[in-house]
Amino acid sequence: MFTLLKTEGRARRGRYITPHGTIETPVFMNVGTQAAIKGGLDAFDLKAIGCQVELSNTYHLHLLPGDEVIRTLGGLHQFMQWDGPILTDSGGFQVFSLASLRQIKEEGVTFASHLDGRRIFMGPEESMRIQSNLGSDIAMAFDECVENPAPYDYVKASCQRTYRWLVRCQKALAECNQRDEAPNKGQVLWGINQGGTFPDLRKNHMEQIAELDLPGYAVGGLAVGEPAEVMYEILEEVVPVMPQNKPRYLMGVGTPSNIIEAVWRGIDFFDCVLPARNARHGHLYTKNGRINLNNAKYQTDDTPVDEACGCSVCQRYSRAYLRHLLKAEEVLGLRLCVLHNLWFYNHLMADIRQALDQGRFAAFREEWSARLDLRI
Amino acid sequence: MFTLLKTEGRARRGRYITPHGTIETPVFMNVGTQAAIKGGLDAFDLKAIGCQVELSNTYHLHLLPGDEVIRTLGGLHQFMQWDGPILTDSGGFQVFSLASLRQIKEEGVTFASHLDGRRIFMGPEESMRIQSNLGSDIAMAFDECVENPAPYDYVKASCQRTYRWLVRCQKALAECNQRDEAPNKGQVLWGINQGGTFPDLRKNHMEQIAELDLPGYAVGGLAVGEPAEVMYEILEEVVPVMPQNKPRYLMGVGTPSNIIEAVWRGIDFFDCVLPARNARHGHLYTKNGRINLNNAKYQTDDTPVDEACGCSVCQRYSRAYLRHLLKAEEVLGLRLCVLHNLWFYNHLMADIRQALDQGRFAAFREEWSARLDLRI
Numbered sequence: 228m229f230t231l232l233k234t235e236g237r238a239r240r241g242r243y244i245t246p247h248g249t250i251e252t253p254v255f256m257n258v259g260t261q262a263a264i265k266g267g268l269d270a271f272d273l274k275a276i277g278c279q280v281e282l283s284n285t286y287h288l289h290l291l292p293g294d295e296v297i298r299t300l301g302g303l304h305q306f307m308q309w310d311g312p313i314l315t316d317s318g319g320f321q322v323f324s325l326a327s328l329r330q331i332k333e334e335g336v337t338f339a340s341h342l343d344g345r346r347i348f349m350g351p352e353e354s355m356r357i358q359s360n361l362g363s364d365i366a367m368a369f370d371e372c373v374e375n376p377a378p379y380d381y382v383k384a385s386c387q388r389t390y391r392w393l394v395r396c397q398k399a400l401a402e403c404n405q406r407d408e409a410p411n412k413g414q415v416l417w418g419i420n421q422g423g424t425f426p427d428l429r430k431n432h433m434e435q436i437a438e439l440d441l442p443g444y445a446v447g448g449l450a451v452g453e454p455a456e457v458m459y460e461i462l463e464e465v466v467p468v469m470p471q472n473k474p475r476y477l478m479g480v481g482t483p484s485n486i487i488e489a490v491w492r493g494i495d496f497f498d499c500v501l502p503a504r505n506a507r508h509g510h511l512y513t514k515n516g517r518i519n520l521n522n523a524k525y526q527t528d529d530t531p532v533d534e535a536c537g538c539s540v541c542q543r544y545s546r547a548y549l550r551h552l553l554k555a556e557e558v559l560g561l562r563l564c565v566l567h568n569l570w571f572y573n574h575l576m577a578d579i580r581q582a583l584d585q586g587r588f589a590a591f592r593e594e595w596s597a598r599l600d601l602r603i
Numbered sequence: 604m605f606t607l608l609k610t611e612g613r614a615r616r617g618r619y620i621t622p623h624g625t626i627e628t629p630v631f632m633n634v635g636t637q638a639a640i641k642g643g644l645d646a647f648d649l650k651a652i653g654c655q656v657e658l659s660n661t662y663h664l665h666l667l668p669g670d671e672v673i674r675t676l677g678g679l680h681q682f683m684q685w686d687g688p689i690l691t692d693s694g695g696f697q698v699f700s701l702a703s704l705r706q707i708k709e710e711g712v713t714f715a716s717h718l719d720g721r722r723i724f725m726g727p728e729e730s731m732r733i734q735s736n737l738g739s740d741i742a743m744a745f746d747e748c749v750e751n752p753a754p755y756d757y758v759k760a761s762c763q764r765t766y767r768w769l770v771r772c773q774k775a776l777a778e779c780n781q782r783d784e785a786p787n788k789g790q791v792l793w794g795i796n797q798g799g800t801f802p803d804l805r806k807n808h809m810e811q812i813a814e815l816d817l818p819g820y821a822v823g824g825l826a827v828g829e830p831a832e833v834m835y836e837i838l839e840e841v842v843p844v845m846p847q848n849k850p851r852y853l854m855g856v857g858t859p860s861n862i863i864e865a866v867w868r869g870i871d872f873f874d875c876v877l878p879a880r881n882a883r884h885g886h887l888y889t890k891n892g893r894i895n896l897n898n899a900k901y902q903t904d905d906t907p908v909d910e911a912c913g914c915s916v917c918q919r920y921s922r923a924y925l926r927h928l929l930k931a932e933e934v935l936g937l938r939l940c941v942l943h944n945l946w947f948y949n950h951l952m953a954d955i956r957q958a959l960d961q962g963r964f965a966a967f968r969e970e971w972s973a974r975l976d977l978r979i
Contacts, residue, residue: 262927267643267934271919292902292927299903300923308919526668527675543647543684547676551638551668558643558934 228415228442229474233583237466237493240583243443243474245312245364246413247304252474252495253583255486255576256282256314257569258503261291262307265503266565267558270309276538276566277573281309282498285318285357285367286325289349290342294360302362302410314498315363317354317396317419319370320447320478331371333388351395355416359403362410367445368396370419375453382423386432389421393436417443417476424457426464433468444469445476445496450485459488466493483512483575487595490579490588502572506564509553512571516598520550520564538570604791604818605850609959613842613869616959619819619850621688621740622789623680628850628871629959631862631952632658632690633945634879637667638683641879642941643934646685652914652942653949656688658874661733661743662697665725666718670736678738678786690874691739693730693772693795695746696823696854707747709764727771731792735779738786743821744772746795751829758799762808765797769812793819793852800833802840809844820845821852821872826861835864842869859888859951863971866955866964878948882940885929888947892974896926896940914946 233240241252257264257278264273273281283303288294300306303313322329326338326347335350349357354369370389373382400416403409418436422429436444446465449458462477469475476496477489486497502512509520513533518525531541532549540549540563552560582591609616617628633640633654640649649657659679664670676682679689698705702714702723711726725733730745746765749758776792779785794812798805812820822841825834838853845851852872853865862873878888885896889909894901907917908925916925916939928936958967 261931261933262924263931263933263935265934267938269919269935269939287931291931292923296903296923296927300905300921306921306924306927308924527672529676543645545676545682547668547672548638548682548684551672551682555637555639555663555667557637557639558641558937559639559645561934562643562938563645 229472231472233586235583235586235588236491238490238583238588239493239495240580241474241495243495246411247310247312247364250279250312251580253486253490253576253579254279254496255572256280256496256498257573258282258498258500259307260284261287262297262303264565264569265500266507266561268562268565268569270307272566273309274311276570277577278311278569279573280312280314281307282314282316283361283363284316284321285354285361286316286321288361289318289347289357290340294357298360298362298408298410302360304362305410312365313363314365315358315361315367316478317358317367317369318349319354319368319419320372322349323372323374333391335369351392352399355396355399355403359400359406359409359414362414364411364414365443366400366414366416368393368416368419370421370447372448372451373421373423375424375448375451377423379425379428382421382425382428386421386428389419390432390435393418393439397439397441415442417441417445417474419445419447419478420465420469421448422465423448424453424461426461429461429465430468433465437468437470441473443474443476445478446494447478449477450480455481455485455488458485459492462489462492462494469493483572484595486575487579487592491592502568503565506568507561509550509564511549511564512568514598518546520546520553525550532567533571536567536571537574538567540564540567540570605848607848609962611959611962611964612867614866614959614964615869615871616956617850617871619871622787623686623688623740626655626688627956629862629866629952629955630655630872631948632656632872632874633949634658634874634876635683636660637663638673638679640941640945641876642883642937644938644941644945646683648942649685650687652946653953654687654945655949656690657683657685658690658692659737659739660692660697661694661730661737662692662701664737665694665723665733666716670733674736674738674784674786678736680738681786688741689739690741691734691737691743692854693734693743693745694725695730695744695795696748698725699748709767711745727768728775731772731775731779735776735782735785735790738790740787740790741819742776742790742792744769744792744795746797746823748824748827749797749799751800751824751827753799755801755804758797758801758804762797762804765795766808766811769794769815773815773817791818793817793821793850795821795823795854796841796845797824798841799824800829800837802837805837805841806844809841813844813846817849819850819852821854822870823854825853826856831857831861831864834861835868838865838868838870845869859948860971862951863955863968867968878944879941882944883937885926885940887925887940888944890974894922896922896929901926908943909947912943912947913950914943916940916943916946
């Protein structure tokens, strides 16, 4: 399913085939947690801004509208009218970041819904069943996402449990795919590497899960507060023990600079809420750095956000108009700013792929690292 | 500028030419108070849903971003990238409904901004100057909008002042149009009839302002709480004394049923926040009545809002998806629901025009009055 087309150092140019189409990597997945992109973008908008893969969330969709509802309606693709590849996060991260009153046992986790406090149990089997009902193309393993820093012994024991959970996920998804009512019988499972910031735990865990020969692997539990340099060091330790012939996904990352540095270290897949969140706060990306539309100097600025940008927002609207919409708290401001920032991210990835195709990614990386504003 | 193409009883099929294009009437103007449609629609969305005229607001745009800012940026058309006709409300209604600490004098009104409490003075000259800076195609007269019910003597005196203000508006706009920096030198002034719910005051005031031979006239101060039947009675009194060869605008109206009844009584132009507001609350129009997406029965309803509707939302999405988006508080839900409801209104007007063209508006009206849900 994954083809390695070209490498430059550790950086890779690849291609991944899913039941809903082919993904050119490195790729940024656009985050539609609740089956919609924050700021009012729909599936047709995603197509227009160059999105290749949409990412939705097991935890959120289990709560609302409920994964059985989505299955009844033909699965997530049909529900949100996105006909391209979808990856679903397992819910693990949200159980550990959003939900409260958690009790972790070998079977799984009991927690209180952040919406109404309802007690919910989720383990590997439940997460796979939910993701099967959603019918995504890529299901992520249900894991424990440990906060950094955490004690060595706790992380070590957690890694072992996450491994046992992964084995159960593999078995459970295979069974789910046998169900007549599964909307996407070609759904596959990707494993998630954990181990906090301990290189030996990271490597041991990675070697262990690699033996399961899953069609893809993620690095989880990073970008949760540790300095970027720590993340890069972990990647330098763990990526070399990840299978060469499988896609590699760095979960929840990151800034343009983070992404370029991680591609440099051998990562293929990314996702992050940052570009949409920044957009909603008026922080817009340009090839010359980020601009903050809240600055008074943009009030009468009739130029587009980025003269060099080909997105529909930059073709049509001035910084002054976008700034006004945000100040006036018009939803349209969110929409236009998110459209621009996600276009920027998707096209940054296209530029990265082109640089890799042309064997000049090292030079590309140098150019970008000179743009300090983007390192934020 | 206005051509009366056909009549059926008092109902009229007309055409109005502005510096930014021709308007086929009867018409519903889509409300973009702050130079954006609530729910995240932009000018290109408006085009796609059949909007002919956009309506923005003098009061709101004077406060944010400021009319001088918009003038500097080339006017409202350029600012929001809407190349069709724009009508600006005068700010009168908002001064009397939104602002506080009002002091009304012969010169104009002093009030406190609803945003920051800043004291602002607005009279006929200020309103015309602001609307000239915005560069709309149709500027509305600055008037006092009296609450219903109000004492007869107060309304009578207010009508006289509103008449004197109208004379000043006419002079002021003519001067504004002479300014080199005016973005739209073809801007015209429409007068507004007042008189509360007193037929004699309404008629006297209408006769008085008709003598000024303005290119259009509105009926203001209705749909502010009085029963619909009272509004229809006022229209039956006042419309016959409105000039035949000028467009007639019923401000702030209304439901589909209100609009059909007002067209029946001789009105050509409408505007209302209702369809967008209803949309945001999940109340969607169909040709068989309004549906409330909050009802649990829509949770797994895979049909579109209206099978007979040609809008992009009904072509693509299920009731279940829209309901989910609203429940999940996703901005996309607002956007899709507003797109549908405004499409419905714009196409209702197209159906009204077609019925008038074909001389069957009386029958059309009968069909609709049988759909009681739409009378809400």
